[in-house]
Amino acid sequence: MDTEVDPALTRLKGVGAQLAEKLERLHLRQIPDLLFHLPLRYEDRTRIHPLGQLRLGQHALIRGRVVNTSVQYGRRRSLLVRVRDDSGEVGLRFYYFSAAQQRQLQPGTAIQAFGEARRGATGLEFYHPEYSAADDDGALPAPSGTLTPVYPTTEGLTQKRLRQLMEQALAWMRTSDELPDLLPASLREQWQLPALPTALDFIHNPPPATDLETLISGDHPCVARLAVEELLAQHLGLRQLRHQARAEAAPPLHSQGGTLQQQLRASLPFALTAAQDRVLEEIEADLARPVPMLRLVQGDVGAGKTLVAVLAMLRAVDAGWQSVFMAPTEILAEQHARNLTAWLQSLGIEVVLLLGRQTRRQRTEALARIAAGAACVVGTHALFQEEVRYQRLGLVVVDEQHRFGVDQRLLLREKGRQQGLVPHQLIMTATPIPRTLAMSMYADLDFSVIDELPPGRTPVVTTVMNDAQRERVIQRVRDACTDRRQVYWVCTLIEDSDELQAQAAEELYTQLTEALQPFRVALVHGRMKNSEKSAVMSAFKAGETQVLVATTVIEVGVDVPNASVMIIENAERLGLSQLHQLRGRVGRGAADSYCVLLYRPPLSQGGKARLNTMRSTSDGFQIAEQDLLLRGPGEVLGTRQTGEAGFRIANLQRDQHWLPAVKQLSETLEREYPDMATALLARWHPEGLNYGKV
Missing domain, CATH: 3.40.50.300 (P-loop containing nucleotide triphosphate hydrolases)
Incomplete structure (x- = not known):
């Protein structure tokens, strides 16, 4: 099989340089890119809703006759079109309209529209709905036979235009052999996955009875088919990196007696x-x-x-x-x-x-x-x-x-x-x-x-405290210093700004210096010179200072066995992996060690779950599994490693149950279908894995 060559979107009718530029903003360059651009949600335009049965907030397809058209003057000028059917009446309101539009929507005109029923000045109103007026024969478009997709879009690119392009792309897929199915039929059958054209047709044009919840969540077999293919391409790319590395030569480092x-x-x-x-x-x-x-x-x-x-x-x-x-x-x-x-x-x-x-x-x-x-x-x-x-x-x-x-x-x-x-x-x-x-x-x-800790590691007792109990926390710090123990007090902010973090740490440093006299308090943060940071850390390690106020620069690897208390400000804002890393800075000596997680109410459900996990376990693997559930793989792996933003369809958190199958599939493809493996990589990573280049 030849490596697949993706045709440019400019092959589609109506796609010139201007429209291609807008599509490029969505990273859509080739027709397959468009086909793999999945809907965010769906609208039901398969049946006409009687106007008298509309509910507030309902998205609905309606049909009736215009009974009145008028220009309204309030805070903003608008065109109000009143539409009636046998069951009731509703308003269509347009803030941007033309004289031609006003002439088109005269009383007696049959009209069909789709939008959301919202509360307006005249009762239920549809704001800027998509609509069609009757043609010269008085005919209106028939309701759709399938649910209508709503796609991620960009400025200047309407849903209507995207749907028209998608219809062309699907027609191209059905008649062209340029988008081959790159999973062998035997493997698709083994894993109960539909063929690629079947999956794409279904996702872009689902029948009315479709379980939309599974389709939107990605749990539907048709979405799984695409996610598995993308995960497979990514796995094949990493295996290719491995093969390339294994093809290199390295010096055999033979022991000279050790x-x-x-x-x-x-x-x-x-x-x-x-x-x-x-x-x-x-x-x-x-x-x-x-x-x-x-x-x-x-x-x-x-x-x-x-x-x-x-x-x-x-x-x-x-x-x-x-x-x-x-x-x-x-x-x-x-x-x-x-x-x-x-x-x-x-x-x-x-x-x-x-x-x-x-x-x-x-x-x-x-x-x-x-x-x-x-x-x-x-x-x-x-x-x-x-x-x-x-x-x-x-x-x-x-x-x-x-x-x-x-x-x-x-x-x-x-x-x-x-x-x-x-x-x-x-x-x-x-x-x-x-x-x-x-x-x-x-x-x-x-x-x-x-998977084993050295003997003598002291378990760290973790407590969760409301910020209102700060005075009790300061007393605990004072007691630790009196016992000749040292303390980390970590200051965190949700804003990703060294300057703001440093400012907050400096304010805390000033407060604690006053509150903890005569004990010595030191400060380290990301905006200090390296020589200054080193001097502060060396003094703390030598026991010359008792309390170290720090930003998360001390998250990884800092080793001071005499430090037995870790206070973490705004702990509810940090991920479990980072909290676990910070807690690991204490408990390195023989003294009883404590970690206090200070939070500011109200706690979100996720924040509450993270703090409870920290309080209940010190097992890093349990914490990692919980982190995966609560915050996804980016927190567990680090965003620079995951390439998570590079996934178009797959979601590691949602699709992790497929990963063992993906591993097996990649081995089978490499061994038995190498051409398909090459074509898969070309489809999903035409320029190579973005984090695998040198």
Whole structure:
């Protein structure tokens, strides 16, 4: 089968440059794009409603004769057309009208109209309804035989025009072989999915008896048919990325007796958990192969992912290769650099830190050490900028994958390409991901889970408190400080503005500084210079300050074992994953630890459900499943990773039960119907997966 070539919309009658530009605003470029542009809702124009039986708010098709036409003068000039049938009378009101329209709608004229019955100055009125006046023979259009679709549209593009174009597109589909069904009949039958033309015909022209609730919600088999095809194309694209990566060569990192690993493990005051050992074995098996490792390591907050990553990096160093550790924020990168230095300095291993805002001298020195072959490099996205040169990059570790996106880690892989070899990649996330989502969104990666916490982790007691109880919360903070414990107080705002967040944090800092004397309060937020943030975090970690007022810059990875209380302002506004990450900053030492979720009433149903979930469980996987139900996959995976905006029809939250089938279908298509797999990708991703490019 040849890869499908989508015909341009300009092939349709009436689509010139001006209309094509409007359609482009809706991302409609080809006829199949139009066919996959699904209705938002449907209107019932299949029967005439008697005027005397109309109800307020009802959308209805009506028919009658004009009994009076007049121009009304009030706050706005309008044309009022009174229409009567045997059962009653109703008004049609137009605020925008022409003299020709006024002449057309004279008393005695038969008229048919569709609109919403609303309360008006003369009783029930239809405002700017779609209407047809009788032709010269006195005839009116027959009611529709199917429900009428209402589409997402844009300025200057009417529903009537869209429906006309859709009728042409459907006629093209029925008579053309340019939109083939790309699911084999045997697989459609196995999964009880209709053929593509059947599904599209039904969705755009559903019969009157259709269960509209299932059609609009996406639970109807015809919508599922399209969603499955789109999910399948996305899954095939990720598998293609995986195949492309597997076709590359990577340096096999053979253990030289594991000397460095053994030395580090011997120096630790604790043993690795069984889960850490198991995942490390999986990683080492990958590193020994001459193909690039692509492995996602998932583990709850505090499960010990960083130590596993460092042991993997030692495997690379032991084999004579460099390794890189990429973190999403400069604060976290600096912390990782400190931890790695503390672990590796006694082993004689050099750790270099590279950040975007270092001084020119620091940056020049770091770049020179990296080019000279520094064994371990830690940094942010600065690691794959043009001037960075690696000598022998064998392993890339990416922390909190969802904060970067696939394209950025692929860029780092390209930075390490040398003599036909690319580095191995280890991806880590502390955001637990439901297995169904992992199968779909990380199909280009192998998957490991550290599902055990190290012994000695203190359970965090979570309480939910009304903001009116703030004085009690401040007293709890004072008590913790008196007991020589430290406290995080996180200030959040729903507005995505560093400036507003910083302003709110500064106000809170001022209040707490006064309320908590003589204890020392510090402030850190996103608008501070990196050197200032580092100084504040270092002082807090050293115990020089007791309370840290912060925005969510401390969400990921900050490790202060003496901090035992976490206060989160406006907790109802945050997603479960973010709340869970913040709570994970405490409970890292031996002291009893607490998380207080402060909220401002009234609570929405979703807010109440999130806070109750946080209070009832500390299991990251349960929280992730609940997050998926409450807020959808973007919150669980991070919007930059999901490509969620790229889905035209599929909805990961609604369609997750299809993902196991999609995985099986993709394997079958690749193996038995490779031409169909290629054509599917061309249909849904003609320019490639938007987050898979390098």
